[in-house]
Amino acid sequence: MTTARTIKRYANRKLYDTRDSRYVTLDHIAAMVRAGDDVKVVDNTTRADLTTATLAQIIFEEEKKTPRLTVAGLRKIIQGGMAALGGVPTPPVPNGAPPPPTTLP
Numbered sequence: 001m002t003t004a005r006t007i008k009r010y011a012n013r014k015l016y017d018t019r020d021s022r023y024v025t026l027d028h029i030a031a032m033v034r035a036g037d038d039v040k041v042v043d044n045t046t047r048a049d050l051t052t053a054t055l056a057q058i059i060f061e062e063e064k065k066t067p068r069l070t071v072a073g074l075r076k077i078i079q080g081g082m083a084a085l086g087g088v089p090t091p092p093v094p095n096g097a098p099p100p101p102t103t104l105p
Contacts, residue, residue, distance in 0.1 A: 004040040005032060009050055015041070030058045 007029060008016045017024045032039050033055070041054040063069060076084045 002038060004038040007039060007041045007054075008044040009041055009054070010044050015054075016044075026054070026058050026061055029054065030062070033058075 006018045007024065008018060010016065015024050015026070015029065016022070017028070029039055029041070039051065041050040042048065043050055
């Protein structure tokens with residue numbers, strides 16, 4: 001099993017690839033993901049996992065450059081959550097409550 005490539009995000013918003021010991025951009029991270037690398041982005045101070053937000057930011061930036069998603073498609077994603085993308089559906093959770101564990105078949 002391959003270990004995820006760790007990218008640290010610093011307070012100044014710089015992204016640092018710990019494997020290659022260099023600063024990277026969102027475009028670099030997008031290229032890593034396209035190449036099949038498993039990437040994990042963490043806040044350098046709090047160690048919070050920022051992977052989902054960073055990957056969403058990459059999608060947002062790419063969509064600004066070359067629109068590929070339709071408004072109807074985006075509405076479905078917002079309305080249906082992960083189920084709209086074919087992911088595992090998760091029930092809504094009350095504010096502050098932890099999400100229920102996901103069981104896969």
